[in-house]
Amino acid sequence: MADWNNDIRVVISIDFGTTYSGFAYSNKLNPEHITNDTWPDRIGQLKTNSVLQYSDSKFTQVSEWGCPALAQKPSRRNQKKNGPKPVELFKLHLGNMPDSEKPPIPKGLDYKRAITDYLREMGKLIKETVEMRWPNLDFMSQVLIVMTVPAEYSEQAYAIMRDCAHKAGLIRTKESEKLQFSTEPEAAAIYCMTVLKEHFLTDVGTNFLIVDCGGGTVDLTTRELLADQRLGEVTERTGDFCGGTYVDKEFIKFLKRKVGDSAIKLLEEQNYGQLQYMIQEFCMKVKLPFTGVKKDYKLFELDLEEVCPVLKQYTTGAAKAKLEKDEWIIDLDFETVKSFFDPVIGKIIRLVSNQLNNGNDCSAMFLVGGFSESKYLQRRIKDEFGMQVKNISVPKQPQAAIVRGGLEYGLNMKTIKTRVLKWTYGIELSPQWKPGDPPERRISHNRIDIFSKLVSRGTVVDVDQEFGKDLYPSIEDQTAASMKIYKTPETDGKYPNEPGMEKLGELILDFPESYLGYNRKLRFTLTFGQMEIRAYCTNQNGKSVDAMFNLEL
The missing domain is CATH 2.60.34.10 (Substrate Binding Domain Of DNAk; Chain A, domain 1)
Known part of the structure; x- marks a missing residue:
């Protein structure tokens, strides 16, 4: 390892995600792994939203970041329009998708500026957190930052991330070796390697499949356990856009059928915070508890007056008459909720099947990422592949797998031995x-x-x-x-x-x-x-x- 690494006292891993981001840190001399769970307006969650709210339309200053920038609990008395719309999904502009499919960025704001601003806000919290724990720490000289990135990033994307991290004040120079990158699939694999012992899988040559189910994407990679706690890659990484937020998109499609396309469009344009609050209510009370077992499900009544009262102003015609009759309550029954999941889970199952059919015996399959906590997804995967892979499990804190794997990588950068x-x-x-x-x-x-x-x-x-x-x-x-x-x-x-x-x-x-x-x-x-x-x-x-x-x- 290069001489610069001798100065490092603390390793920080940053998982800058499309929809959610987080960080973890550890002291090299006492490597207790700490995943941050204290965010603006939120305590106890391992990630916060990758969202910015600017104070004005010229984007001169960030007023909120993370969860407070996105969701606003509605007030029946105050139905004023929002200020500037939150800026989100800006990370997608670094990917290789066609420009026509990339989410719009507000006029007057460059996506690189949004990434820089987000990293700056997160950086302030990171510095405050680690310097509170180690007051004598020289952040620029004694900290190694590992940033996890999608596997398909180009050379240009890496260069942009370096430039943004430098402008955000995370590193002293753009070329600093104290910023290192790890791909998200590799970080997930390193995390899963640490739990192999729990499953009595310690033999050299053991193959295991990691299915990283994030918010936007699902990535799969098959790894081999090598001697000296190192990892090899067995097959090429595969993936698709079928993460947990696509269940939310199916929910919005359902709402459009109930209140009309124009009502949802107006809600997105003028009261985006209420829309996001309603989606978060759906996630917490319907999506996360859903097991896919009919007898476990209790009919959920979505009370629009409670979670999104402004929709009453935007709904017209027959849709309004029907909802007034139903007292603005929409029933979400079992089959309806199941229909939100099935197209998304169907894609994931096809991805897993293709990986397993590459001819490499898998001793274990680990589901990681926030969406992997879905009991319905877990059950479908086990039903489909339980005979083919005997050990299918979800490690502890699966939503933090990438950020914790990035931390492990920073502490031992020789973990990865081979790549495909x-x-x-x-x-x-x-x-x-x-x-x-x-x-x-x-x-x-x-x-x-x-x-x-x-x-x-x-x-x-x-x-x-x-x-x-x-x-x-x-x-x-x-x-x-x-x-x-x-x-x-x-x-x-x-x-x-x-x-x-x-x-x-x-x-x-x-x-x-x-x-x-x-x-x-x-x-x-x-x-x-x-x-x-x-x-x-x-x-x-x-x-x-x-x-x-x-x-x-």
């Missing part, structure tokens, strides 16, 4: 064009640019494993060489500019002793580190160049 590559990596070469090659690809000096593969997607690589290639001059008197590095989602490729190819970067190095002509070589290597790829090239005189890229898994 999601990309094929290679470099551009320019050999002689020959008959049979595409004529339109012929370039100067009778050459052709091709993609030369170094390592294929699906390859299991050790941390710090190298993949190398000897390179020779394309031109006899060549005095410098350019190494262009590419990745592709395909298992191989032919040309650097074909569909799917993405340029990672470029290294330029002197090619000395031109009088030797073609009898010269460079040594080029890619090394897969903890969360970065290192590209390295050296010439026969010992001169070298290198570059770092984030490892997108």
Whole structure:
């Protein structure tokens, strides 16, 4: 481990999530793991909402963050419109979904600014919390921050997160090594590894599946227990948008059928806090207790006058007449609530089935993430896969699995030993064009640019494993060489500019002793580190160049 790590006294793990965020911390000398449960206006919860409320329409100052920024208990006397609408789901702008599907950001506010502002507010609470516990702590010098991120993040997303963390005051410089990243599936796996002993699964070679059921996404990864409490990755990560908030979306669709689309639209635009309060009431009193067993279910009466009185103003026509007759009470019976869950759980079951059908025997399956606490989801998973996987369980505090796994990673960054590559990596070469090659690809000096593969997607690589290639001059008197590095989602490729190819970067190095002509070589290597790829090239005189890229898994 690098020398900078010797200064670290405290490790802090931040799980900055799409819908909920949290943090945990530990002192390296006395590694008691503490997950924060004290938030603005909330005590006892392990996460708070990833939401901001600004004081004005110019977004000059954050007035609320977390839960208070989102949900407002309605008052029958005060039915005024809200101030500026809360800003949420801004993390999704870092992902690889099409721009058309990304949630809107208010005009005048950049998503990077929203991320920075949220991290700044959380950072204030983090500093206050750890410095209260360790008053002599030098935060910038003696704290290592591990931030958990989605596995599909690009190099650009990592760079943006670093920049936002720096501007938020969490690290001294943007390049600081005291900010490290761990992917969310890896963090979940590390957390689950700590509970394997509870299930008497300690044999090297044991495979286990982690199903991380978050608010927005569900991610799956199969891991192998290796010697010395290290982990290997067995299969490529899979996932989809089928987290717990999609049950809430089904509930809103149901409400639209009861009060009308226009009423819900007006509620979203003018009284968003009341809408969110109603959703939270649904979650606490209906969604969380729902077991999927009919005899356990008691009919729930949703009293709109109590949880969302302003809807009475927005509902018109036949819908209003019907609700007035029913005294503004909507019955949520068993089959209705079950219909909210079934499309979402159906997707999760298909994801699990695909992972298990990859041919690797699984000794255990761990459900983590906030949605994994759903008794109905647990029962459906056990009913579907109980014969295939004997040990299916939900670890303690599953909603904190990622943040606690990130903490474990920060305390021992050698936990991850192997990874399965999601990309094929290679470099551009320019050999002689020959008959049979595409004529339109012929370039100067009778050459052709091709993609030369170094390592294929699906390859299991050790941390710090190298993949190398000897390179020779394309031109006899060549005095410098350019190494262009590419990745592709395909298992191989032919040309650097074909569909799917993405340029990672470029290294330029002197090619000395031109009088030797073609009898010269460079040594080029890619090394897969903890969360970065290192590209390295050296010439026969010992001169070298290198570059770092984030490892997108």
